[in-house]
Amino acid sequence: MFEHRKMLKKIVFILLLVSSYLEFNAQCVPGSPPLPTVVVDSVSVLPNGDIIICWQVSNVPDILEYDIIMFDPITLADLTIATIPAGGATCYTIPSGSANNFFDTEVREYGVRVKDNCGNASLNGDNYHNTMLLEYSINICAASINFTWNAYDDFTSGTNVLYELFVSQDAAPFISAGTTNSTNITYTGVVQGSNYQFYIRTIENNGAGPITSSTNIVDISANFFLKDPSFLYLYTATVEAPTQIDVQFYVDTFADARVYNIQRKQKITDAFVTVGSVPAFKGMNPFIVFNDYDVDAEETSYYYQIEMVNLCNQTKIISNIGKTIFLEAYNDKLELTNTLTWSAYEGWLGNVTAYEIYRSIGGIWETTPLATVSALVGENIYIDDVSTTLEGDGEFCYKIVGVEGGAAHPGALPPARSSSNEVCVEHVPLIYIPNAFDPLSTFNPVFKPVLTFADPLSYEMIIFDRWGQKVFETNDINEGWNGAFNNKGEFQAVGSYVYSIKFKSAPGKDFAYRGLVTLIR
Secondary structure, eight states: OOHHHHHHHHHHHHHHHHHHHHHTTOOOOOOOOOOOOOOOEEEEEEEOEEEEEEOOOOOTTTTEEEEEEEETTTTTEEEEEOOOOOESSSSEEOOOOOOOOOTOOOOOEEEEEEEEEEOBOOOOOTTEOOOOEEEEEEEETTTEEEOOOOOOOOOOOOOEEEEEEEETTTTTTOOEEEEEESSSSEEOOOOTTOOEEEEEETGGGGGGGGGGOOOHHHHEOOSOOOOOOEEEEEEEEEEEEEEEEEEEEETTSOOOOOEEEEESSTTTTTEEEEEEEOOOOOOHHHHHHHESSSSOOOTOOEEEEEEEEESSSSSSEEEOEEEEOOOEEEEETTTEEEEEEEEEEBBOOTTEEEEEEEEEETEEOOSSSSSEEOOOSSSEEEEEEEETOOOSSSEEEEEEEEEEOOOOOOOGOOOOOEEEOOEEEOOOOOOEESEEEEEOSSSSSBOEEEEEEEOOSSSEEEEEEEOOOEEEEEEOOOOOSBBBGGGOOOBBBBBEEEEEEEOOTTTTTTEEEEEEEOOOO
């Protein structure tokens, strides 16, 4: 009896299930018009690279499932990539690295399709939302980053959206870095050596929200800057000739330089003007010598500096200033002295420790300094007494060499030296002519003049007797008259004789002397 009653209950339960099924299917109308489109709120890229699509619950009765659809731009097909049961979540995540996630390489469109228990579905493609792909380019010259992305125009509220750039510097929390209604924005003020992360957030209703969508995050290390120079040193500026000054400088060859401009001025109040350039190139010698031929070093001193211009045509560093030495000299014909004054060299790291004075006599430079004097602030002075200097032609030339003190230079360069212009002064030849001589004497046996400051280009001495007869003639400044006719014939009588002495000095000036000399015995 018990088993019979149990079997009867099973039959009743089955009949109820069949009745329920028949009643349910009586409501299905297979092949009916498409179901209403599911409202998709947004498609967004999460910080970890996942793509998330969120939608609103469909009001379609008897919902069976939601299908996640991706449009394939190659095959132009709608691909179902996931199925979500009705009544569950209204967001679906496509993991980073999965076959259907292209968050950092290309833009893809995703949508949601609803299905009911009868197999009816909404149309594909009516509610596609695209991902946004954030890309960038770097402007090394402006130290800025320009970001671009594709428009997000799928919000149900319309295309009136606001884009906001977010930045994280060196792992700090993200902060807003600006907004725009276009699909590009520039981030400025990049700090060299910092690490950055950026993304764009799109906000509907021109920023009022509430729905947003975000791009992929891009990581940028700010190691793209041009390398600035760590030094630029003007080693020395030195006079090589009246119309040539050599400027020597030492550069940082690791810097991203385009050109080094040599700049010059005459007065401290003048502005520097570029007078020449040296192009920078890989593997160049860091020690550079520039020859400036557009100068008059005998008239003035010059200031120099070096300007380094980088690959972005930006001046990144200016060297120290170097000022040449300008020398002037004045002669005192009565005191037989030459006074030298010169301006100080300026610009060395080690300052000036001393000045060496070099002199030439008759065009021949002495190999060692005439004197070495300590450096003074401003104008320096030295007086050269030439009263005891008998050799030469009366022309004295000088130059000053400044010597730098000890200092640590870039490239371990030794102390520098700088030469001034050369300056010459002349002393008029001095002549002493005896008024008598005794050919038989051991002290004054010949007649000849004594010349000081004279190295004549031409010389002539003629002796005449009282009747105007020529008794001696020579062109040798070292030969005198011994009292005989032409120094070889008969000795002339005691008495007065007329001399005529003519010579041309080394600078080309003519001198002539005429007088009487007495021959005695």
